Amino acid sequence: MRTRHLVFIVATMMSSVCFAEENVVAEGVGQGVNREEALMAAKRNAVETGIGTVLLSRTEVENFMLKRDQIITKTMGSVRSYDVLSETKTTDGLFEIKINAVLSRSSMHNDLADLHILIESMNKPRIMILVQENNVGNDEPANSAAETALIGFFKEPYDFELVDPQVVASIRSSAEQMAQVAGDPQAAAALASRHGAEVIIAGNAVSRKAEGISQNLGGMVSVQADVTLRAINCSSGRIIGSSNAHAARVHISPNTAGDQAIAKASVKAGKTLLDHVMKDWQNQINNGIPLTVSVKNVTTFRTKKAAMQTLEALSGVSAVRERGWDDQSKILEVDIQYKGNADGFCTKVDGLKMRTGGGSLGVSGIKGNAITISAKVM
Numbered sequence: 001m002r003t004r005h006l007v008f009i010v011a012t013m014m015s016s017v018c019f020a021e022e023n024v025v026a027e028g029v030g031q032g033v034n035r036e037e038a039l040m041a042a043k044r045n046a047v048e049t050g051i052g053t054v055l056l057s058r059t060e061v062e063n064f065m066l067k068r069d070q071i072i073t074k075t076m077g078s079v080r081s082y083d084v085l086s087e088t089k090t091t092d093g094l095f096e097i098k099i100n101a102v103l104s105r106s107s108m109h110n111d112l113a114d115l116h117i118l119i120e121s122m123n124k125p126r127i128m129i130l131v132q133e134n135n136v137g138n139d140e141p142a143n144s145a146a147e148t149a150l151i152g153f154f155k156e157p158y159d160f161e162l163v164d165p166q167v168v169a170s171i172r173s174s175a176e177q178m179a180q181v182a183g184d185p186q187a188a189a190a191l192a193s194r195h196g197a198e199v200i201i202a203g204n205a206v207s208r209k210a211e212g213i214s215q216n217l218g219g220m221v222s223v224q225a226d227v228t229l230r231a232i233n234c235s236s237g238r239i240i241g242s243s244n245a246h247a248a249r250v251h252i253s254p255n256t257a258g259d260q261a262i263a264k265a266s267v268k269a270g271k272t273l274l275d276h277v278m279k280d281w282q283n284q285i286n287n288g289i290p291l292t293v294s295v296k297n298v299t300t301f302r303t304k305k306a307a308m309q310t311l312e313a314l315s316g317v318s319a320v321r322e323r324g325w326d327d328q329s330k331i332l333e334v335d336i337q338y339k340g341n342a343d344g345f346c347t348k349v350d351g352l353k354m355r356t357g358g359g360s361l362g363v364s365g366i367k368g369n370a371i372t373i374s375a376k377v378m
Contacts, residue, residue, distance in 0.1 A: 249261040
């Protein structure tokens with residue numbers, strides 16, 4: 001049997017940790033400009049403390065020291081539950097939270113978050129499911145085989161928070177609203193956001209009788225269905241992912257066969273789409289949320305460079321990508337990955353002095369994860 005060696009650094013990290021067979025319990029302390037950011041930092045600190053219990057070999061410890069930040073962020077989804085021990089404010093006005101966290105030992109060791117843990121880590125985002133359905137030529141708004149199947153898939157066993165189906169039914173009955181959802185991700189995101197959703201799953205489901213097959217089925221009818229879905233982030237209008245699936249069912253009633261085929265295809269498409277959503281949420285935990293930032297009054301190239309340098313140096317920003325600027329519109333468009341939330345980002349940016357050339361940045365608008373900033377040049 002191979003002997004496992006513990007080294008001093010692991011023993012030190014384990015000193016403040018107690019654990020059961022499958023879970024690790026660790027305290028964490030975090031600070032932030034708002035409660036949500038402080039809580040996220042506390043979870044990260046708990047993971048950093050608890051991760052030592054699953055580093056068993058000298059090689060694992062050495063890899064941890066080399067890739068410390070990468071490993072910690074990768075295992076942020078291992079926070080299974082937590083209790084808040086204290087909430088205070090520091091002398092400089094920051095929120096400080098101390099928690100007692102229960103961490104998943106298996107998830108930490110494998111660097112993979114269990115699905116339920118990931119959902120909890122994202123504060124259980126709410127999903128709206130809205131599918132336009134045509135069943136064997138019947139496109140009545142009341143058709144809901146796809147939505148019913150998807151609700152069942154996302155609720156059991158995953159226990160997602162879902163927007164009330166009655167609210168969705170009222171939207172589905174409006175041809176104008178359904179047309180907006182079908183053609184414009186931004187409109188779909190805005191509509192779902194008004195009803196408290198963080199993600200909307202929208203799409204189309206169509207079933208048709210299979211010609212030339214029914215005569216061999218003893219009076220039964222074969223119906224085939226195609227379902228196309230896409231998941232959209234409601235804060236930014238960004239498409240997280242898309243999927244499509246095909247299925248066929250046989251029944252004496254064409255409508256019943258169509259409902260069953262649509263339901264089967266919907267679950268198949270839903271499984272693929274779930275992978276996209278989980279990957280996106282894990283990326284947000286690891287690298288931060290995506291923010292769409294427009295900086296107004298950027299009149300010169302020098303001001304553009306100063307604004308970019310200031311945003312890149314902001315604590316919590318993991319990536320900044322320029323999308324465009326010209327001296328006619330005087331607007332600098334930027335995509336930012338930020339380890340926190342939109343409110344925390346705005347709190348840091350508002351009134352921030354630019355790193356070069358004088359002047360400052362001021363927040364002039366927030367809509368979800370879309371933020372407008374004005375550059376004030378000296």
